[in-house]
Structures are given as C-alpha cells and as structure tokens.
Amino acid sequence: MSAATLAPGTTPAQADRSLPRRNFLRDTRIVLVRELRPVVRDPFSLVFGLVQPLVFLGLFGPLLAGSAGETLGGDVWLWFVPAVLAMTTLFGTSVTGSNLQLDLSSGVHERMLVTPLSRPAQLVGRALKEMVPIVAQSAVVIVVMLPFGLRPDPIGAVLTLLQLAVLGVGVGSLSYALALAVRKQEWMFWVVQQTVLFPVMLLSGMLLPLETGPAWMRAVSSVNPLRYVVDSGRAAFAGDLLSSAVAWGWVAAVATAVLGLAVGVRAMIRSAD
Template sequence: MSAVDTTTPARPRTSPAVAPRRGPGALARDTGIVLVRELRPVVRDPFSVLFGLVQPVVFLALFGPLLVGSLGGTTTGQDVLGGNVWQWFVPSILVMTTLFGTSTTGANLLFELQTGAHERMLVAPLSRSSLLVGRALKEMVPIVAQSVVVVLVMLPFGFALHPAGAVVGLALLAVFGVGIGSLSYALALAVRKQDWMFWVVQQTLIFPLMILSGMLLPLETGPRWMQVASDVNPLRYVVDAERALFAGDLGAATVGWGWVAAVATAVVGLAVGIRTMVRSTD
C-alpha cells in the first residue's frame, strides 16, 4: 500500500504588479503613450478638428467687427487696444479656444468611466501624472492646428505674425492647458456619480473667468470692482502674455507674469488631479 502524499500543492506563481518607473524620462515615455492612445480617435475622425474651427471663426466674424466699430475708432479704444483691434483680439480667441478645449477633458473621462476604459488605464504601469498630462496635451494638438488656421485666416485683415512670439505663446498655452485639463479631470472624478454636475460647474465657472480676464472686452473701461476681481484671475495674466507674445514683445513684464500664472495653474491642477485620482481608487 503506497503512502499518501500529504504535501501541500505548490501555488501557481503570479506576476507581481509592475510599478510605474520614476524620473523625467519615464514620465515623458508614459505621457507619450497616453497621448498617442488619446489621439487615435482624432486621427480616425479629423472632422472633429474642423468642426472645432467653427467657434473661434464665429467669434472673430461676429465679435471682432463690433470691437472695430465701438472701440477701434475712438481715442480710448486706440489706447486700450494698442492701435490694432485684431492684434488685441486674435490672441484672446486662441486663449478662449484652449480654455474651452482643455476644460472639457473631464467629459471624455466620464465616458471612459462608463465603459470601464479608465479602470484599465489605472492598472497599466503608467504614472498617474502622465494620465493627466497626456489627456490635456491631446486637447492641445487640435488646438494648435486650429490656432495656425485662425492666424493664417487673419493675416489678410492686418494681423501681424511674429513667429518667435507665436511659438512661445503656443508653448505657454500648452502649460496652461495642462493645468486646466487636470482640474477638469478632477472635477469629472468628483462628480462621476452625477455626471450632469460636470457641465453645471464647468459652465458656471468658465464664463466669469473669461469676462474677468479681459478676453472679449477691455476691463480698463469697466467698473473698479471688475478690475480688482481680474487681478486675482490667472487667466487675465495668460491673456495679457499672449497679446504681448503675438505682438513680438517677448521681453515684456506681462510675459513673465503669464508664465507664472500658467505654471502655477499647471502645478495646482496636477496636484489636485492626482490627489483626486488616488482617492477615487481607494
């Protein structure tokens, strides 16, 4: 009679979870992976980029002539707008396009939460910050394409292009867009059980920020309380910096303040976004 084998069967080995690699190089690699993944639907459907041109063109076609008619011919208007309405207004439209595009990053996340795609991304060996930066930069790719088209369209109307300032201006918008996109991401995670709240909060905040930035109308002629409120609005400094950069004045003090506002927005956005993401997975 053979002896009974009482040894405990060996458990199958499981592969340990692969932790995301650390360091700037790893972050850049992870961000590139997320960016490429997010851009694939855009490549398959380029009409979405073309459709995104409608809004800035409408503002230029309808709002621009009103500025020309109301402020362009007055002494006050010439002083405020610097003598060229389009040189003042076109950079504002580019900032507005960036603000609208990156602030809707959370809407795409809400869809991924419904399909389970977000959970699959969380278990991938990617850093949390790369998920935020990659998604925000994805919104910047079509925005840059739209910005180039807008600038080219406005050249025959007297808009002067300064290539160096334009390149720095787009880089500044990319940094600012990462911050806004990360905050949008955090908002989507916070209201994922009531996704309709995302649009309520987004629309409630975005328009006061736009008006108090002097993006569409100069605040110099507005009431004092609006001017004071604009001093604490980071978007105002980004708008002022873009106007200086697209005018070719790279050494203006407003450019430095614009970078401070953009970097601060990016740092706060990433901090809030990562913290919200970690809490949502606990």
C-alpha cells in the first residue's frame, strides 16, 4: 500500500479539491443514519418528549375550553392540539444545538470535519434527523387525543405533520448554528435559546387567541413565522385545506427551513477555520 503524497508546491487545500467529489446525498444519508442510531437504541428521549405536550393537553385544555371556548368557537381540540404540536416542534428542535455542543467539547465535531464527508451534508443530515422525532411524537399525540374527542381531517393532519417537519429542519439548523457561534461560551447557547423561545411561542397565539390582545402584540405577531404555522395547522385540522392560512403556513415553514439551512451550512463550513 503506498502512502499518499503531495506534489511539491501543493497545499492541503489544493489537494483536497483535487480529490473526487463526494456524493452530497450519500454523505447526507450517512450523517442522518449516524444521528438516528442513538434515538433508535435509546428511545427514552422520544417518550420523555411526550410528557410536556400531554400535560398541556390534559391540564390546560380543559381550562381553555371553560374560559375561552365561546371565543374560539367550534371544537376547542381542533384549535389547541395543532398549537401543542407546534410547541413540541419548537421546544424539541430549538435545543438540538446542545447535542452539537457535546460533540464540540468531546472532539467528535473536529474528527467529523476531517472526514471525507462534505460539511454541508453534515449539517443537512443533522437537521433532517429532527424530522423523525417530530413526526413520531406528533402522531402519538394525535392518536392519544382521539378518545377525548379530537376529530381532525386525516389529510389535514398528515399535511400538518409534514409542515412541522419542514419547520423543524429550519429551527434545528438555526440551533446548530447558534451552538457553533457560541462554542467557547456554552452557557450563552441557553441564554439566547430561552430568550428567543418564549416570546416566539407566546406571540404565535398557540396558547390564547391574539385577536383580543393589544394592537402592539398583534403587530409583532404578524412577523412571527410560527404564528402562520400554528394558524395553518388549525385550518388543516378543521379540513380547510385550500385556505390562505394553510398556504401562508407552508410559506413560513419553507422560508424558515431555507434560512436555517443557509445559516447553518455557512456556520458549519466556517467552523474549521
């Protein structure tokens, strides 16, 4: 076996560019499978992630039905369950950067960077991994709520799960980018995550209707992508699949995914500089 050598005057970067290009889809699949293995081996995290949405539905749902049932109109569960699914997506994907922080502190991230896997594929593979727990947990929540009177439109429910998966890819990518940006100050990740998380959640109207809120709150919520995703889920669950709310929800989810992937891939490429 002969050792690879560099020609005189050839830098490592030039040698790297001279190597055969890797297949992006294959690299993404390799990273995706790697990220999913811990989930498959230890599904406890998926089960634990169901506690919060079920508690909200079990405790907050009846209170909402009693205090705001007339304001909401129609079936309270069709209004509240899609919001809880969006909340689960937001909470679950916004903390995924903490997994990358563990890789950074243990040196795994640096070892991954020197592999032949392309850096964009490493980010995209990690982000796509977030789709699996989102869809699995959301599907379980819907099934659990059926005996309690939830009757969503089947097609609308499926479309909502897909939309939340797209949103989760974007939020997860932004979370990874944040972890890379504050890699030398790990505590800063949680400061930023918590500071952004709760205003975004409350200004989406997922817990209480914003129509009765002050004008400034309605104005701020109009630029919150999560609000459009929440409204889209409610319309889809009710069977109004052709409404503008569903269309705007997809625009918001796709825009978040595109922005998140763009920022995340750039951060991943620059992480070895």
